Amino acid sequence: SFGSICFGSFLVAAVRALETVIRMARRDAQQDGNAVCCVVLMMLECVVSCIGDILEYFSEWAFVQCAVRGVSFIDAARITYSMMTCANVYFIVQDLLIDSVVNLGALLCGLVAGGAGVAAGYLMGGTTCIAVGGVIGLWSGLLAGGAAAGILSSGTKTILALWAEDPEPLRRGHPEIHQAFEDRVLANFE
Template sequence: CGIVFFGGFYQVQDRLQNSSGGEQYGIMFVALVIFFWGAQVTQSVCHVTYCGVFGRWYFKMTGNAPLRKSLGVALTTSFGSICFGSFLIAAVRALEAMIRMARQDAMESGNTVCCIVLCVLEGIVSCIGDILEYFSEWAYVQCAVRGVAFLDAARITYSMMTCSNMVYVLKDLLVNSVVSLGALFCGVVGGVAGALTGLGFADGTAAAIGGGIGFLAGLMAGGAAASIIGSGTKTILALWAENPEPLRLSHPEIHEEFERKICAQLAVR
């Protein structure tokens, strides 16, 4: 995958050098969409797989090889929904990157008005991208558990958030922050380990290189491991909003905590 990506990158770079201004933006936009799309599909397949595993656990349908079965669902019946949702996010993120590039060009040319307009537009598109990413994470839970299309999953998710008082639980949900901090912590640990290893074998340059490699490796490994927590939390909350009975029977303390949170927020209102 890395060889294909870098080969494509150099081809795009060569094409950009021989293109005019408008054509450069068009080529770069298509290249960014493809790059973001591939990254989003890979990430979403993992997310749907984890959601499927936790969904089977919630309804006590683990059976044999729940991970393999959930991965099969993610790569077959839910793969179209994953590709569609990932394309929407990729298009918005690519558009955001193009606006940022245009803003930098306007800044270099001294066009203040254009720079301000593009700055505002970049903020709006960035917010849309953040909303799409956050909402799609919950919609993919429905794709994993129900096997529905992405738009149907989005409608189910919207109904869940607006009709079941789940908004009072979700607004204080810090799982994304926990996942990010966990990945960052693993990156720091990996960076320190890499730097110490480099110092043990060579000079400061090797320590810097080892620290950088260790940080990236730790960040990716920690992010992959911590993302399981995020997927599991979202799956349990989404399924509890629809059918709280399985959780009440298996883990009554968690069920009572969710109810206490909602009742406390309703009392404040």
């Protein structure tokens, strides 16, 4: 399972590295005044960026399959694709706002920790201490808040993946959540 996560992360990193190389080539073409090359590289950068975003988002769902089933990343990607198409989960995923909640939670933690850092810097005295305390607090809060709130995202995706595979346990344990999922899927067929 760890190897699968490493492989999936490697794929995302490789696409992001390719995007960076293309961006650097575009900047060089821009500095040289080569407009045609700049436009072609800009379009290529956009395409590679979109592929990277899709791969990054899709791999999050594939990692759920790696964790739940213990399969390779490639098999997990196949299972995820099947889940999204056959189980109609993509109707629910369209409205899934959990990643926005995670980002806002991390930002809130960062701001609170930054404020605490500013307060600690103020008590130590000097504007340099205030600035350093604020920056250290902000970054540590963003990292800690993102890690803590990321659990919500992973848990939500796991619940959806398991519901798509077998909805019966959720129907028995939490019928209101199951019904909300069913209503969301059925609303797209009406």
